[in-house]
Amino acid sequence: MLMPTAILAAIGLISGLGLAIAARVFAVEVDPRQEEINDGLPGANCGACGFAGCADFSAALIEGKVGPADCPVSDQATRQLLGEILGVAVGESARKVALIMCQGGLSVAHKEGRYNGQASCASADLIGGGEKLCSYGCLGLADCQEVCAFGAIEMTEEGIARVIPSRCTACGKCVAACPKHLISLVPTDAEIHVLCNNTDKGAAARKACDVSCLGCKKCEKSFDEDPRIVVHNYLAKVDYRKPPTDQAVVEVCPTGALTVRLFDHQDQEQRPL
Template identity: 45%
Template structure:
């Protein structure tokens, strides 16, 4: 190929590049989707955990949903009340009441209270163990202590304690819901941060069978239900459940429960009354 041909080829490629570049620039402006500046402002206001606890795919999804009016301004559980206030200001709305919640493991079935049906020698994963006939524990509803929740928590808010059960640090927990979703036994739930009284059991079998499996399980006797002065606790599907909107943390149910399946911070209640 002679010199003139090379020059012509180079010139042609240069012209084509300029034409395509101009076309792309025109298209980017012509078909550009304008982003509402409030979406960017909301996105900058939230913590950026991208945990999905709000019900949307990451913080960008939440910000877009808030601006579209389909997500509440206080819908970020990680950010809590401070973030809700900022987002409300951006949107020109009232933040409303935000109740801080934390995860709670509803089980006290460690080895002394609840034995195993077989020895498990597999992955340190509750999800994997649960595939083997429901896992090794006698109670098929309890915590297996293999740490799937610990592994997935993005805030280092869970540990496996010295009793072999998952335990939540309420000061680190942001109620992102990841541990709740991954637990194959549904033994973790979100409760109000201020809640002192908890049903520490997840077993829904009938009383006689429950006692064979775990010494501290709820036996659905109904004593708590009959003694609660606020109608805040009822036996549903063989398991006591607390209505947190009605519960006043009087802890009468804690004192009356024959198996100690209902737990509460009696010392804190005494301090509050004394003060």
């Protein structure tokens, strides 16, 4: 009786010693800064940085594969903290926010049919592009809202999506989810925007939506030199590298597609002027 017990004890002892030796031999050293970086990160685990979660991102930070600014969810204070931990300089970067490039709600966008399928923008887009006459506009079935982990998108009574800037982290999930490619990440200090995605010629665009861009170039021509709004394929686009600052330019737009949006974080909405 004692012999089997002794044998089992010896096997357990040898196995334990073997595991202890293996643990030392194959141990992976963890940089002591990683825990500090993990504590400093937002902890959203949203994957917007391209990694599975914040832990993987922190490891890549230490390895020098990414920089503090590559976490789109972090604010400037967090990036500065990460820079201090890593001993690297972090420059100022403009905060961005998601913006829905469409204001074609129920009262202004005309319909050409009725969609009775699955309540999904992606599905509706596959079936004739949705029920609106404008094939470029917001479908209003909330795919962008569904993927937002921060509750930063709501659906309005007009049947289109709206971003709540104070909650938006510019992670980009909504950008990828929109089948109409209507959502862009823009600097929060930009005030003037073209909220239209329609590249049809003027008459067709106006027939589809009362607030569509006509590609008339009046906004572009309002700049004597160095235009900050450029028309391409009958659609005006703001150059967000040097966005216009004179709000008077919106007055030349005949439809209201060119408009002012102030990202007021206290009001928690994209607020028209």
